[in-house]
Amino acid sequence: MIAVGVVIGWHDGGVDVVLELSAVIVAVRNDVPYVLTVQSGDKPGLPSGVFDPDADRSLDQAMRRWANERTGLQLGFVEQLYTFGDFGRDPLAARQGERRISVAYLAFVRDGEPLPELDAMWTNAYDLLPWEDRRLGEPELVSQQIAPALASWVDASLDRDQRDGRALRADLSWGLAGATWDPVRVLERYELLFEIGLVGEAGTSAAAKLGTTATLDHRRILASALGRVRGKLTYRPVVFELLPSTFTLLQLQRVVESLVGEPLHKQNFRRLVEGGGLVEGTAQRAETSSGRPAELFRFRREVLRERPAPGLGLPGRR
Amino acid sequence: MIAVGVVIGWHDGGVDVVLELSAVIVAVRNDVPYVLTVQSGDKPGLPSGVFDPDADRSLDQAMRRWANERTGLQLGFVEQLYTFGDFGRDPLAARQGERRISVAYLAFVRDGEPLPELDAMWTNAYDLLPWEDRRLGEPELVSQQIAPALASWVDASLDRDQRDGRALRADLSWGLAGATWDPVRVLERYELLFEIGLVGEAGTSAAAKLGTTATLDHRRILASALGRVRGKLTYRPVVFELLPSTFTLLQLQRVVESLVGEPLHKQNFRRLVEGGGLVEGTAQRAETSSGRPAELFRFRREVLRERPAPGLGLPGRR
């Protein structure tokens, strides 16, 4: 038996286990959250590769090195997301008798980083998950396609119990029937769409596939990542890893909005951010095209010392 | 080459990769948070085992099945925690040319579940992490051993920058110098203790080893788990997975306190929990030994529909 690449896993009658790393690398530019993707066959996918135990002392380190080698990017914030190991997540590998277990990572790079080489490119995260962008209000595809599909899925229940369960899930994750839309529940929403066959990955040949279909379960991984980012924003000052060292408050707000997918109240956002001690003004002003020029701010590291969970406890919408 | 057990990983000049699962199984009884441990040599460790790709379709499922086979327990809430893969986390395996990657899970079982068979036993989580229990105020070992050790570690810095960095880390994670103690930062605290050699796992032969030493990095895993539990409590109604179907508000409060490691304000706790619609009274009262008998409450499932993040947004201490 000869190892091809790094064959990890060998098991009597059964399948091999291969451990790989996947990365959701995020950058924001012009109010658009981008994810680094590579072309994988005819579909986009996340950069991923087999973990080499000889090269790295830790998974985090493996992540950084490998991302750098592969794309030339210098990662800022890096955090492990989740380990995906469902049977069937990689049918191709399965056919070759492999079980691919993927440790997914979330990473940020600042706008302005050199463009990645190779076949990698930046893809608008909302091309992949269009229903998550509500900055201009609820997108049409929610009311026109998703809501009706959810309704008929609920109706197709076999009994009362199942019906209640389905209705609850649908309402909760999509903020229907009086429930509040929770920006964080990205994964729940994706999984529901998967279940009712509205995304290409589900294998349904229906015409109504929402968003750009990605390889394997990479959109699911992206959904986890987006949910994590949205949650993290509120209790850790991670946005600043996406911004240049100085920025205007509106810039900051736009980046947050692009990630959260909802518009924020400008004055209150400013109050939270300034009052919360997250930023401090430099005396400089930004050069501007129209309107009153804004002051440039910088992140205040000291805030970490003062407050237990210094995030942008998001102000209400609008 | 013959597989012994499940050899996962085979690689030219290098080490094999073995994927395993570890479980932090939590139950609360008599105001004590217990963790299921197995004896591993002379030290306690978390139950863990190699992942068998042939047996299970998903890691979660593998977790449940395997925990049930191994301990006879029926798990309630189950959640993936983190994947640990640092070089050196399992020196024994390393000597045999293996790299053991462990996917750690957090799980709850209700008090009253049959005691596990085999060599498994319930261990007080605060025997392993004694500095995390502040229900009776800050434990002595913090002021007597940890704080001084941290201080001299800070003093031993090479330059100003390092000193500032160390001081910040110490203050933040331990709530010193005006910072607030954050119950969630369990992992940060453990890692700091590890770094300054106050825990047995660090290999230091010093007399001042705090808490019961566990095998490998299992205490680190436990620390992640405890941090996760504490965080989760505030925004998801997970405590109820640890309680019987009906309970008094004080019982509920005690369970929360035991996990959070801090005393809570009784009246405000009640207000939060009742006012937040998390529970509803049954008309029954609990049989009591002394004092006015309390009403029995049950968890209100409907709260999920009403509020976006129904946790016990902990009331202030005391």
Next chain:
DNA sequence: GCGACTTGTGCTCTAAGTGAGTATATGTAA
């Protein structure tokens, strides 16, 4: 039966935080 004690439960008061605006400042472009 009565008071001491224990636990449960209702309510108040204050400070701080949030949502939603109005008003004013300070720039650019026609």
Next chain:
DNA sequence: TTACATATACTCACTTAGAGCACAAGTCGC
């Protein structure tokens, strides 16, 4: 100079959180 656009200050009503008082309803010892 006016129209416009953005930045920034400030207000006000309302909700939530921290802290504590007061009273209710049991048990226990005498």
